Structures are given as C-alpha cells and as structure tokens.
Amino acid sequence: MTTRPVAVIAYDGAELLDIACITTPFYLANHVVPTHDAYDVRVVSLDGGPVRTESGLTLHADGALQLLAGPVDTVVVSGGLGHLHAATLAPLLHHVRRLAADSRRVASVCTGTSVLAAAGLLDGRRATTHWRFAADLARRHPEVTVDPDPIFVRDGNVATAAGVTSALDLTLAFIEEDLGSRVARIVAQNLVTYLQRPGNQAQMSLFTAQVGAADEHGTVREAVGFITTHLDGDLSTGAVAAAVGVSPRHLGRLFRDHTGRPPAQFVRRARIEAAARLLESTTLPVATVAHRCGFRSAEALRQSFTSHYATSPTSYRTRFARAAAEGPAP
Template sequence: MKTKTDTNNTARAIVLVGFDGAAALDITGPLEVFAAACHLSHADDPPYRLVLLADQPGVFRTASGVGLVADSSWRDFRGYPDTILIAGGPDISPLLNNRELLLWLARLKGHTRRIGSVCTGAFALAAAGLLENRRATTHWVEAERLQQKHPSVAVSPDAIYVKDGDIYTSAGVTAGMDLALAMVEEDLGREVALAVARMLVLYLKRPGGQSQFSTVLQAQATEGKRLAPLLAWLAENYHQALTVEQLAARAAMTPRTFARVFLAEVGLPPAQYLERIRTEHAVRLLETIGISLDVAARECGFTGCEQLRRAFLRCLGITPQDYRERFRSAGTAAKGD
C-alpha cells in the first residue's frame, strides 16, 4: 500500500462516484483539489489519476442541472482504487436504492486505502455497513437524521470532516474540498497541500466548525412559525443590549413560555442563539483587515474583548486573535500568488 514516503511510480487512482441528482460541488470541488496537487507537485509523474464513475458511462445530471461525464460505470471499474469518495446531494435515493452499488462499496473495504463521502454521501457509506461503530459527519442539516437512522454511528454534527481509520466523511458541499486537502497533505506533505490551498484560495485547515454557517439558516427554517417576526427583527438588532426577558416581551410571551417555544422552534436557547449571531457577525468584521477586537466586540453587541473571546471559543473553538491572524495570513498568501 502506497504512502507519501513511497516512490511514486504509479499514480494513485482517486475515484469520485456521482449519480443523477448529485450536488455538482461534491464532485468538482474535491476533483479540483486533487488536480491542483498534480499541477503543483512538480513530480515527474502526476501523483493522482482522477476517475469519475456513475451508474452508467457518459453524461449524468447533477442537482443544479449541469451535466457531468462519467468515465465509466462503477460496475466496469477494474481493480481497487487508492481512494474512493461518494458524492451526496439533496436526494440520495439513487444511492440508497441501489443495492448492487452498496454491495460493491462494502467489498472495497480492506482493498482500498481510503473510502470516504462528501456531504450526504455518508448515508450511502452507512447503508453499506462502513460506518458501523465509527465516528462520522455529514451536512449539519442531516446530522440528526443520520444519527437516528444509524444509531451505531457516532455522528459529529459540527465537524468539517472526520477520519476514523480508513473511513473519511465530510460535512456539507464545500467541506469536501477540506477533506481532499487533508488527503493531499497525507499523501504529498504539508508544503504541497499549502500550495494547493493558496492556489484555490482555501484554508489548509479551516477554523471553526459547521455551526459557524448554520445559525441564521436555522432561523430561516422558522418562517411561518410563532417566532419568525422576532428572529427577523433580531437579525437586524443583535448589536443592542438585550436580555431574554426583553425578547420574551417582544414576542408577547412570559419568559418561561418564550424559552420553551424558542428551543422548540430554533433548536437553541435564546441566549445561545444570540451569542452565535453576534459571533458570526464578528467573524465578518474581523475579516476586514485593520479593525480592532474591541471595536468588533462592541459593534456586535458584546461588552468587550473578553466576552468576544469566550464566545469565539464556545462557538468556533478558536480565539478571535487567532482567527484574524489566520484570515490575514490566508489573504496575504492569496494576494502573493
């Protein structure tokens, strides 16, 4: 089995499996990462051979309507790839209803160095029995459903990607590129992976987790419910000094009823939701080079830098200082390239 210390006389076969209705970025995102690694590795022979498989060779339609061309059917693929990634999509029934495909995936175990999924492709790995008693992730919207449907899987709903032995899973859509970058780093080393990240204007290791993208989207799911007007107002007034009692009064509820309804409709306690909204806005402010932490904190409704720091650590697992430095370094590298 080849590792990054092996002589690379044979390109590693990286196989993406698509299907009618797959998310195009689940496929093209990782492929671009591996293709960039081939371009930047400066090896005599390309380190990767990229293959796109589907149920049948030829054009298949992604969820966006864009057609992609499969090199072959997975039925006709000979041998064992080095790495296989299963794409996801809004409707993954073409994968889950294809027992022959699931059996083929199960047979790859032990013969293929890495088996992985992007986004909801994790459901296919689980259906093939490959996630049993393993840690995994998927799109944050589907994490609870994956856990309920496959209780033996330890689902990490906030992870960008998870590696458990030879099984890899990533979060939603663009997180497949994060996973591919991690694989490039495993194979070719940090220097090549960093060069790929710079070329594609990506973080080598993205700070934070899926929660940094999901708070306002979660709120949008409450449209038509009791708290929809309040959440719309809160999206514009998060910077004010607000208490749960004030929010309850605005919703015409007692604080006790408000807390219960808020948790039921939004999935978070009111104070935690408000902290996440403020943190997300602070993230955007810190991406404006030159703004001070104190200004960012007060602009977003925090009392000061210390409260901002605690919120960042709780929500993103990183301090605001470290986040700003990472963003500044990535931005400088991108401009330099």
C-alpha cells in the same frame, strides 16, 4: 513522486458538483507538482455504465466499481438525491467496504454519507452531511453521531463533507496533507476559493440560516433582529421576550419550533459569529471584540470561541491575517 489512486464513486441521481468538487482540485494539483502525476483520479460506477446525474446530465464513468482493484489511496462516495436508492444496493455497499478496507482514506460528500453509513463504515463515528438531510440520517442510522454543523468532519481515516462546495475544502485539506500548503494554496487560488475554511466552520452562518425561519413567523423575525442589533446588551430570554411582547415560555417555544434551538443558544452562537467577523475584519483588541459582542471578558470570549471553533480568537485572527498577507501564489 508517488501516484495516489483516487476513486470517486458515482451512481444514478448523484450530484455533478459533488463529483467535480473532488475531481477538479486533484486534477489541478497534478499541474502544480513537477511530475504531473500526484493523483490518478477515476470516476467509477456499478458495471462501469454511465450515470444520470441529479442535474440531468449524463456522466460517463472511467470504469466499473467491481473491477477496481485495491489498494486505492482515497475512496470518495458522491452525494445526490439518488443516495437513498444507492444505499440499498448490496453490490455497491460490498465494493465500498472492500475498497475501504485497503484505503488510506475514505470519504463522502453531502448525502453520500448515507452510503458510508449503510456500509457500516460510520458505526461509532462522528459524521456530517448536508444540513437538510442530517436529521433523516440520524434517524436512519442511530449508530452514527451526526453533527449537522461543520462543513466537514474527519474521524480517523474517514471523512464526511457537508455538501457541494464543502467538498472543495475537504479536498484542499487532503492536498495540503499530501503535497504541502503551497500546492494547496495554488490550487485554491486557481479555483478562486478559500484556502481553506476549517472543517469545524459552520455549514451556514446562523444569521443566514435563520432568515427563512424568521420570515415564517413575525415574532421570531423581530426577536432575531433585536438580538443581532443588541449583542452587547441584556439578551436573557426574559429581556428578549419583553422586547417583542411575548412571555419567555412562548418565546422559547417559538425559537425551538422555528430555529431548532432555544433563545439562549441562539444568542450564544450569534455572539460567537459576530466576534469571528470582527476578528477577521478589524484589528480591535480581543477584549474590545469581547465587549462589543456581549462577553463579560476576553477570557469568556476565548472559552466560548474555542468551544465553537476549536481554536482561540488570537489563533483564528492570525490564520486569517497570514492568508491575506500571503497574497497571490507565485
């Protein structure tokens, strides 16, 4: 068994969960494989000093970033509210680039994407970050294609995770890639988490994401309620506007201001997410799921579903059924 060095880069203001969601799955994997040394995980900081995490706890590093010699198999930059300051530290960026040049994989968690972007490692790549910080990242780094929706994105050998618990999904994907699905499944079950949410799953359900936005404006709240309870009906912008007593133009403006998307886009995603829930929780035929969620046909559902989830409705259902059938790990 080859031992894979993993460097998790921390700094003042890093989020402790962003670090632990990387280190803990690798640690557990070491107790699943026979040799107990699949990964050699080290948390490093500039000069090797302790870091004051975002939550106020002090974390002692395993060593100095400057002294870490390559090649390192996997380099991960943690996130946290200290990311903007960290992205200005020339020595930190220099050593991130140095290690990345010889590493098999480079990754970031949450706002750690800012550090990778500042180091030039995301130029011309697609990346994600926590949805709260996506617009700012896109503004600061126009050379990066920022996608605020997925829980993680892999572009070549560079991966970016949306934040906090999405780091679990990314690390499980790494473990499955390295050691196989059985090891990853056992690790996931020990963590009492999914194995594993696909990277293209949205960071937040559209319905959950819009609760705050809807609460800010009564008409938006009423429109969202109408949409989510009439998915199989006429949900054209005109029909929704008539249901809540405003003009289509005014409804469009409200939705863009309070949800960040036009009504038609909101409706399309609402229908796709509802279809996903039915596929997971029922055995209804795909054609029936399509009808209940407002799609003209099973083929129309398949096209929209594949565009959003990068998999077909049938494959999506099969994956969830297989996960349920596997049951507890041996």
